[in-house]
Amino acid sequence: MTSAISLRPTATDVADVPVLEVDGLAVAYRGPEGFQRVVHEVSLRVRPGEVVALVGESGSGKTTTAQAVIGLLAENGRLEGGAIRLNGTDVAGWSQKRLDGIRGQKISLIPQDPTSSLNPVKTIGAQVAEVLQIHRQGSRAEIGARVIELLTRVGLSQPELRAKQYPHELSGGMRQRVLIAIAIALRPALIIADEPTSALDVTVQKRILDLIDELRREDGTAVLLVTHDLGVAADRANHIVVLKGGRIQEQGPTAEVLAAPRSEYTRQLLADAPSLGKTRSAARSKPVHIGPRRDAIVVENLVQDFAVGGREVFRALAGVSFTVRRGTTHAIVGESGSGKTTTARSIVGFQKPTAGRILVDGIDVTSLRGENLRRFRKTIQLVYQNPFASLDPRQTIFQIVEEPLLNFDPLPRDDRARKVEAILDRVGLPPAVLTRRPHALSGGQRQRVAIARALVLDPQVLVLDEAVSALDVTVQAQILTLLDELQQALGLTYLFISHDLAVVRQISDTVSVLHNGRLVDGGAVEDVFQRPGSPYTRELIAAIPGGRNLDPRSFR
């Protein structure tokens, strides 16, 4: 804990003149009914060497505020009031041309998604060099040398090679390092980090945040950190600003906001944030057992190969085994490329395993063909990550939930309607949504529809593939509660695929940790978390944000 505090700047290296002072900021977007204000009266200050976190859920105005500061609002956005003082100079009224002179030099940006934030047809070296060229920093040779120096500084191996490579040849984490190199190239006074790690795996996330921390301390740069993750803010910021609906709910020193939140909304956020929260599995009532205790899913020595470019074979899964007891939740955890989604697809029967056995409810999935496979799908249903993409925008909610029924045993129309209405009620949606289409629903409501669609066939097993990852924390908490209730009431078995260990710890009974297609750890959740059996699991657990701060349970 002492090391945690020393990582944050101490009072001595935080000077008093703010680098950034936002005063009464108001921003509006042009919509069908004229300009609509989305940021109201936002005021904050960032002093040299300080990290200020802007925290909020989607639509809170946190990104808009950050965009306004760097003068890069979307085309339909406009500043409607307030001052943005950079080192004392108000830049709020400046033209784009004038702002070009300070962007990159005095104020820079680390963007959210490293995969799409680099130009795919230009080399890494050219894109780092560009910021130096725009601000005319030295000759060609000097710029070339500086590029290599910067790439080395952000921890990229073989910088000369990297400079000649194209973005697609680098991993997500490496690309984010390149973007950081661009942001620090001219030693700006302020860096805006807009969700800099939300698109990255948790272990990569930790390394990138550590890097930003280190560079900030060495150069004394101020950072405005935009994040939806309260855990990240708790670990990295001196000062937290909580936004909701474009208004500041509260702000103050990190420790104060976490220990004694003044606003109701912050308290809610803190309670819902899985990384800061309690482990729910301890509080969970024991899973119900219906009839004799049976295993819902048995996976034995599952191997899955994929052909890549002709004769080469890529082994996505190399002998994975686990069992899931009926009425319990089993989580499959891993980073991208670990094989967790491949496992799920094999269990649902979307692909034939290369070797191994999968029993679902006593039925060997690998031997099913044609009509039997189709029938089997009734017992196991999927809920996908993105509730915006997994619902047909042209169907009404009624049609969406009704569709699975039409694919299986034909029921009379009235029975179908009753069944749809009952299941929507079950997932907590009012009957009024029946005639609406997905676009008229919020993200949380859509995910409820997706769950209703999965449940309408009375399945035994629900595969939840990152089913809450795209949701805001408060919505996420509601959906997790709903899933818990449904499990208690219907005796469902969940297979919970996730990269988010904090959520996994909350919801699961047992867990399998996958790494490069191999099972590296497994067993009861608390056992794995308390006594991780592999170095990889330990690294994963250490990387969960929010752990670095005061133990949240100590002041609960």
Added chain:
Amino acid sequence: MSRYVIGRIGQAALVLWAAFTVSFILLQALPGDAILIKFLNPELGLGPEQIADIRAAYAADSPLPVQYLHTVANFLTGNFGYSIHAGVPVGDLILANLPQTLWLASLGFLLSVVVAVALAALSALAPFSWLRAFIQSIPALFISTPVFWLGILLIQIFSFQLRLIPVINPGPWQALVLPVLTLAVPISAPLAQILMRNIDHVLTEPFVAVARAKGASHRWVLWKHVAKNAVLPTLTIGGILFGELLAGAVVTEAVFGLNGLGGLTQRSVNDQDVAVLQAIVVFSAGAFVLINLTVDLLYPVFDPRLRVKQGAVA
């Protein structure tokens, strides 16, 4: 050679073969008979036996599969047969008419690219949104313009009213001005639209925001980041539009009375000169395939993401 290149060349050969076969079947299915049309003319005074001899010389009465294999073999050896109507080798006919069409098509395509790029650049640089909306609506006007109507309108204005270009015996360049313009306008429209849409799309990419955050001006971003990314998907469409260009040439040459492949096609259709039509179809398909093959092979040069696959196999 890499697998990518071999694959593309294989596809090109397949397309050529398909074009040949389909056109062969369609031309054979046409009612009427070119030989009868020509030689039954009473002025020639040929008897039925002589006509039968001529038919035998053309192998017109042998079974279709035999004719098909015969023609395939001939085409493969570069022998395109004889024109039934003119009695000269089809290869010579095409070569004689080719230069005119080649000039018309390449100048027309060049002009359409220039017009499309100019419109897209103007719209991207337009300082006001109403001006941009106006520029972006121009291609829709172009696309709905029929080639024959535009040609006649241009002749009316430039030749008869302004008297800039003589209708009778214009110089070789003067003769091309109006046809090229007629051909270019409708082709430039879809190119411009796709280019504009691509530019708008690329401008919303996060890497553009990153470039702006580096302090790059709007012009710098357009030139250094947007241009190449927006042109890449347009290449494919350019290749496909080339086919449109050949079709447009037929009508344009007819309207302006030019002696090109278009004119030859028109005359051969009137005469039902199957041998010439067959060769023209294969020749056009060949040109189309060649252009698109070039586009496909150029892609890895412009887009580094396509180079990896190639390199991994090579």
